[in-house]
């Protein structure tokens with residue numbers, strides 16, 4: 285029986301719970317044992333240090349027929365993953381198992397079918413996500429590899445953004461070396477080294493920014509876009525009433541998808557995105573000219589959307605406050621700034637962020653079951669409405685190439701890499 289573990293990593297996005305649910309249920313339905321790794325890569329590095337006590341099992345207070353449907357370990361949701369303050373490097377576990385019956389000292393947890401019941405429509409990620417500095421180090425990845433082997437996990441699904449999938453790709457490429465190191469230091473034996481010689485790993489893209497190359501849509505992006513649209517709809521009514529201008533800052537460090545799509549959905553006057561800065565210098569003139577034209581034909585409101593990573597052609601940041609100053613001083617518009625911040629991440633996933641992670645989670649399990657050592661590791665994507673397997677290494681490299689093209693100020697290349705159909 286294959287043991288499949290799933291983790292969520294990096295910034296949370298709506299639909300991650302649905303992805304975990306899909307992997308857990310698809311795994312069980314195909315005869316595997318399903319596990320979750322709490323707190324992203326940090327949980328993989330920490331592993332299980334506390335024993336699985338009978339107390340944890342007894343705590344469930346459930347009739348035996350219900351109990352049979354749950355895993356051997358604590359109930360994921362009912363016992364809660366609460367660890368108190370956010371996990372920090374070296375901070376240790378903040379929770380007390382005696383009181384809360386939580387999963388202190390256990391980060392790789394077996395789960396059953398009912399453990400993930402009701403997760404589909406919930407925002408964020410119940411199994412926790414963290415940014416792990418330790419996993420970035422060779423020692424951290426060695427520990428992670430050791431913990432996976434100790435728990436007998438032979439398939440791993442990572443749901444996260446480009447950073448998390450870069451980490452997954454790194455673990456995959458270093459795996460044979462890590463196994464040899466563990467063997468040499470006596471942490472694992474020859475039998476384990478042979479059994480776990482190949483890491484089966486699959487990536488699911490959970491990111492609100494829609495910033496991963498070679499896939500059309502990432503898990504969480506449709507919900508974030510929906511939240512932005514709702515916020516701009518609310519702003520629109522006040523903007524029109526008072527004939528105001530609003531500068532709305534949305535997320536997106538290297539990727540302007542949210543800003544651009546929000547601009548289309550909200551009928552914004554002007555949008556700043558990292559991949560394509562305003563064509564003319566100085567950008568202020570171009571923006572003011574467009575907005576003036578819109579005002580002249582009778583528009584009572586002005587909406588400018590700024591992606592958080594927006595900049596001019598020399599890579600000087602374009603910030604919402606600066607845009608406001610220009611609109612106020614040059615066009616004399618009564619201008620306000622709205623930074624949507626974390627409201628974009630949260631909340632219930634829209635239908636697409638339930639469908640996408642469910643279909644992709646199921647395919648992630650299939651990909652693990654079908655994986656052979658000669659095949660590359662895959663990222664599950666979607667292109668032209670089809671769920672596809674894309675070599676993880678290609679997706680990671682092309683995503684990094686977009687960021688590098690922006691850094692090199694080759695904006696046409698950045699747009700072309702992002703969207704091959706893009707026409708200058």
Ligand code: ATP
Pocket residue numbers: 293294295296325414415416417418419420421444445446447448449450451452454490491492493
């Ligand atoms: P978001 O899109 O929200 O930023 P992300 O997955 O890109 O999500 P990161 O903070 O970049 O978020 O990465 C999450 C975690 O993945 C890091 O904390 C680290 O543990 C791991 N990681 C990222 N890059 C690497 C890398 N180059 N090598 C090893 N691990 C990495």
